[in-house]
Amino acid sequence: MSGPLYVPVLPTKPHASGALGRLWPDVRAALRPLWNLPPLPGVSEEALATVVGKYVGPVSAASRHGGWLDAPFGEEAQTAALAEALSVYCEWGRLLPVTGPERTGAQQAAAVGTARRCLRGLGVRVRVPGEWDGGLGEGVRGLLVRIGPEIPVDLLLDMGAVLDDRPDAGKEALRALDALVPLAVWRSAALLGGGFPRVTADMLERGPAEGSRADWRMWHEVRATGRAYAPLLGYGDYGVQHPSALAQVPAPSGKGGPPWGVLRYTTDSSYLFVRMLTRGPDRIAVNRAAARRITELPDFRGGEAGPGEEWLSDCAHGPLSDSGGVGGPREWLRAGNLQHMTYVVRSLSGG
Known part of the structure; x- marks a missing residue:
């Protein structure tokens, strides 16, 4: 099991693709982003390809060394059109499709079909926003049967927000990894978590504020356990935004923001x-x-x-x-x- 040094979990938005494109070459070569399409409520099937291209085109161009492309907020009615729109960037680019045990059967089938056509692998994103649920392990087991042994799989264990009010995140991540790692010959495995807090105006009234890097501590806690997989476990985070920022619906152009x-x-x-x-x-x-x-x-x-x-x-x-x-x-x-x-x-x- 081996993989990228760092997996940043990023939105398919200009500030993120712009940052990736401006990184020094040696830094950019060491990471593989997990790109997330924002919610697209009400976008018709006919318009999805154009809208997806607006978001994914720039990040695909910036991802010279690869990464994953996910649409975690896609509506059920958009599944087929989304899969078709995203497959272009997986089959002809360097990005890999993503699915997970909680996704619909239609989304799983679409992601697996894209992975079979692009012949480069599939990301399995397992979300654990709270305590580890053994049922998730069974869901992953069933998903792996559907994927089949011929497709290389990457484990993306996503712990969501990992702040100081979640001191047991490291233990829950360890429980999840102990259950998931034996299920497949994973090509790579990464532990993802978001430690940047939600920032409010009140927090900044008295000058610079500070939040601890609980996500960083979680990864080190797991690495220090001595598990056989621990030295091979990649690190991932949500950059400098709270994980909830990924789910923000794009604001209409021309609308003013806060002061x-x-x-x-x-x-x-x-x-x-x-x-x-x-x-x-x-x-x-x-x-x-x-x-x-x-x-x-x-x-x-x-x-x-x-x-x-x-x-x-x-x-x-x-x-x-x-x-x-x-x-x-x-x-x-x-x-x-x-x-x-x-x-x-x-x-x-x-x-």
Whole structure:
């Protein structure tokens, strides 16, 4: 069993594909994203191919080293059209289809059919948002029978949100892995979890706030158990957003958002975040000061550490007359993911 060093769980949105495309080549080569199509409520079967292309085309182009492509929020009525639209990027690109034990029979059959045509494998995403349920193991066993031994399978154990209020996540992940690993000759296995908290305006009123990297601790806890599979277990997280962000319905273009946003920074043990302004006369000064708060932290690794740190340094020290230098919510997310993904790969590779 072997696989990528790092599996970031990302939305098929411009800030994420933009971040992947701007990573340094050695960092990009070490990761394989699990891309997630957002909910597309009410989109007709006839329009799905066009809408899917809008979201998946850019991420497919950015995923030069491969990854997985999932549509976890697809409506039952969209199953056939979604499978057909996604199969284009699996059969002719480098992305692999995904299914799971809780999916409908139609979705499972469609994903398996795509995997048979692309001949490169299938991701089995097993969600454990709370305690491990032994029934999930039986569901995976039945799914593997349906897949057959000729298709290479990758285990994506998704623990969902892993915050400080879930101290037993490591134990539940271990129970799940003990049950799932013996079920197949997995080509790879990765433990996924999201540790970035939901950020509210109240959290940022007094300046920079902090959340612990409980997802990082969970993975290390499992790795330290001495299980035979532990050294081969890949690491995955949801980047610098709470896992619930994947389920956000795309907002209509032209609609204004909140007057504030978030600038993010990942350290060895924590996620740091500070408020940014999206509008107002003081926007440039406030946002440059916010970036400086991060660059002046003892944990800041300098503008040469990666493209995320470089952007933060430029934002912190730019002129107050240059409104373009402070960006907006999409660029703040992109910079946060750039810094985060670079730091995770460096940490995993010992760099």
